[in-house]
Amino acid sequence: MALLDRIVRWARIKSPWILHFNSGACNACDIEVIAALTPRFDLERFGVLLKGTPRHADVLVCTGPVTRQIKDRLVRIYEQMPEPKFVLAVGTCACSGGVFRGCYNVMDGIDSIIPVSAYIPGCPASPQAIIDGVVKLLAGIDHPETQAAAEESKPAPVEDRPAGKEAVEVTR
Amino acid sequence: MASALFYILIFPGFLFVSVFGLAAEYIDRKLCAKLQNRVGPPWFQPLADLVKLVAKETVMPVDADLTIFRLMPVVALTAAITALLYIPMWGPQALFSFQGDVIVVLYLLTIPTLTFFLGGWYSRSVFSMIGAARSITQLFAYEIPLFLSILAPALLANTWSLSEMTVFYGQHPRYGLFNFAGFWIALTALLGKLEKVPFDIPEAETEIVAGSFTEYSGRLLAFFRMTINIEMVVGASLLAAVFLPYGLHLGPLVGFVLYLLKVLLVVALLSLSRTVFARLRIDQMIDFCWKYVAPVAFAQLLADLMLKGLLG
Numbered sequence: 001m002a003l004l005d006r007i008v009r010w011a012r013i014k015s016p017w018i019l020h021f022n023s024g025a026c027n028a029c030d031i032e033v034i035a036a037l038t039p040r041f042d043l044e045r046f047g048v049l050l051k052g053t054p055r056h057a058d059v060l061v062c063t064g065p066v067t068r069q070i071k072d073r074l075v076r077i078y079e080q081m082p083e084p085k086f087v088l089a090v091g092t093c094a095c096s097g098g099v100f101r102g103c104y105n106v107m108d109g110i111d112s113i114i115p116v117s118a119y120i121p122g123c124p125a126s127p128q129a130i131i132d133g134v135v136k137l138l139a140g141i142d143h144p145e146t147q148a149a150a151e152e153s154k155p156a157p158v159e160d161r162p163a164g165k166e167a168v169e170v171t172r
Numbered sequence: 173m174a175s176a177l178f179y180i181l182i183f184p185g186f187l188f189v190s191v192f193g194l195a196a197e198y199i200d201r202k203l204c205a206k207l208q209n210r211v212g213p214p215w216f217q218p219l220a221d222l223v224k225l226v227a228k229e230t231v232m233p234v235d236a237d238l239t240i241f242r243l244m245p246v247v248a249l250t251a252a253i254t255a256l257l258y259i260p261m262w263g264p265q266a267l268f269s270f271q272g273d274v275i276v277v278l279y280l281l282t283i284p285t286l287t288f289f290l291g292g293w294y295s296r297s298v299f300s301m302i303g304a305a306r307s308i309t310q311l312f313a314y315e316i317p318l319f320l321s322i323l324a325p326a327l328l329a330n331t332w333s334l335s336e337m338t339v340f341y342g343q344h345p346r347y348g349l350f351n352f353a354g355f356w357i358a359l360t361a362l363l364g365k366l367e368k369v370p371f372d373i374p375e376a377e378t379e380i381v382a383g384s385f386t387e388y389s390g391r392l393l394a395f396f397r398m399t400i401n402i403e404m405v406v407g408a409s410l411l412a413a414v415f416l417p418y419g420l421h422l423g424p425l426v427g428f429v430l431y432l433l434k435v436l437l438v439v440a441l442l443s444l445s446r447t448v449f450a451r452l453r454i455d456q457m458i459d460f461c462w463k464y465v466a467p468v469a470f471a472q473l474l475a476d477l478m479l480k481g482l483l484g
Binding site for chain 1: 205208212214222223377386393
């Protein structure tokens with residue numbers, strides 16, 4: 001069985017299919033993600049393919065802070081992906097909320113909503129940084145003990161958040 | 173009994189055709205990458221994709237008809253593998269042959285498209301239903317030119333058996349050149365059958381996510397991916413047997429190597445068109461097939477009939 005596990009883990013590392021999701025980014029990170037997929041950087045070398053449907057995807061590549069509008073959609077897309085699944089937060093906003101942190105209409109970083117496996121900071125994160133982040137994510141898959149440690153330190157899903165950040169009345 | 177199991181499981185059955193299908197997918201993707209000035213995937217990429225998909229969770233949509241949803245990928249794979257048994261590979265004689273096997277092969281190659289339709293339709297997702305409707309619409313556009321272009325050489329050879337056709341064209345190599353137009357028609361139809369660019373309208377990922385396969389994941393998706401790979405190999409073998417039946421009398425080994433080269437040629441042409449063209453709209457595709465491809469196929473049929481009449 002150990003051999004089978006190793007083969008499966010090898011296949012997972014060699015074939016990460018990604019789904020690109022804009023959770024409220026300004027488009028700069030999206031352009032960089034698209035740039036990383038162009039022939040110049042050629043992510044297919046590492047087996048990365050961009051997929052249209054969450055059912056086919058292994059890695060959810062999220063850009064931008066989570067707006068309140070898109071929160072439910074992000075959770076839904078995440079839940080539509082089959083296990084095992086990983087989330088990549090691309091850009092400073094996706095990591096922490098960036099300049100939008102604390103705004104009345106955003107929920108900070110991706111990890112305030114769904115568990116994140118790897119963070120790629122940058123405003124915007126360059127294609128090189130994105131590829132480096134993907135490689136580090138895959139290295140994490142290769143060492144399940146670090147992955148398990150990361151799982152434990154993940155924050156709770158958003159449903160458990162205190163009610164302090166609920167809708168704020170805005171006067172014009 | 174043992175030999176039947178060997179035929180079904182090892183060669184030319186499941187194992188051989190799976191490896192060949194994965195190799196064909198690798199060549200297709202690598203060639204496409206090279207034509208786009210990229211490095212492309214490593215050689216084990218299709219295998220890694222397959223193993224990963226098999227090991228992944230298979231999500232069952234709540235609204236789907238689970239019997240059909242689960243059954244269709246298996247039916248598709250079975251039909252595609254069965255078709256190869258009737259195609260001559262290492263010599264003029266296929267493993268099994270009878271009068272009418274060319275029709276059987278053509279219909280076995282239609283079954284995967286029908287399963288894409290049924291599987292997509294019973295997934296009950298908007299995207300997969302649109303994709304399913306498109307794949308069946310497309311079927312009516314390319315299927316008739318494909319049948320005409322494959323049956324015209326059969327008429328000329330005066331047989332409905334692929335093996336006897338190969339024997340006939342082996343004895344009269346120049347007649348094979350006469351079906352030149354038919355080769356390109358069949359290649360065009362094969363692009364539609366495999367749902368590859370420019371005819372990837374049923375799974376247009378920029379419009380309808382992934383078409384019929386939108387709701388498929390894990391093991392079932394792996395089955396469908398294998399089906400498309402094997403369909404590519406079997407379609408290419410059919411084209412090789414009908415339009416390029418040369419060198420098969422040189423013995424099993426040379427014949428088999430030549431067969432592999434012919435299949436690779438067809439796969440290379442498929443990936444070339446995948447790189448060069450952009451996706452058509454469904455109405456443009458049907459217009460193209462009915463206005464240009466079908467008339468040429470009819471002309472090929474008429475020409476074959478006339479040649480046959482002239483020769484008596």
